[in-house]
Amino acid sequence: MNYIVMDLEWNQSYNGHMGEHPRMPFEIIEIGAVKVDKNLNIIDEYSSLIKPKIYKKLHSKIRTILNYDEDDLSLGRGFKEVCSEFLDWCGKDYIFCTWGPMDLTELQTNMDFYYMDKLPRPLKFLNLQSIYASVTNTSGIPQSMSKLEKAVSEMNIPENEPFHTALNDARYTALVMKEMKAKNINQLYSFDLYITPKNKEEEIEVSHNNQYEYISRGFRNKHAALDDEKVTQIRCYKCSKKVKTHIDWFANSPSSYMCVGKCWMHGYFCGKIKFKSVNNNYYVHKTIKPIDKQGIEAIKQKQEDIREKRKEKRHMKSSN
């Protein structure tokens, strides 16, 4: 299996939402990628400019970061032709690797715009931005995601070529991938959620990389999802026994819930539910990962802070 480290550049409407096409708010103007072998060495490269169909004028923000302009793009080929050629180049046995989840979303949005065949599902990929965060931040305290430029500089990779051409960024991403020395990197995959499961049969339930992961079908609202036993049940990520909660599910943000459970054999673990809404449907992305004493304390503290804030709010309302 090869790794396809991909980077895309895209443009958007020059007039903001006014001139925006609802089926393609962002139009891909460049595909760059490198093929990486199992030892994380670059073995091939792909690069092509795309002649835009919808947004022919570059948005001012995009113009300032790119190293080319409308004249260069007008010499490119159409998206469908380039994308088909690119997917052929990827080969038969590969996994996409990207810096963040957006490139795969935009690739598929653009493919849908041209009614191309969908990518096979479930679609696994390596989100190198989040892998980088987990490798370099071992404190357990969540930190914001790094830009590619920051990771390249932190890994002491020579910056001989400009950023923001798709091929250069793909090369830099592949160098960071190798340099960060993540263990068993092929197990650190995520699932692309551009297309979510339509029914129970398409739901994804898998244990990998020392964690359990579940991606549900759509529910009409969050309450309906939280009423579903499969959504709220927690199983040990190791022996998959159903266990009781140690700290029951609580909302830690408008779109996410947390809990702590315990297996008598394998210890404590943390459950997280994140909601994703697509066309007024709510999908659940649940993960269960081991947690240590410090982590449990941090979750308790979080729950306490949220309670306090709520009390304060109530107090403010009643005193107004």
Ligand SMILES: [Zn+2]
């Ligand atoms: Zn267990």
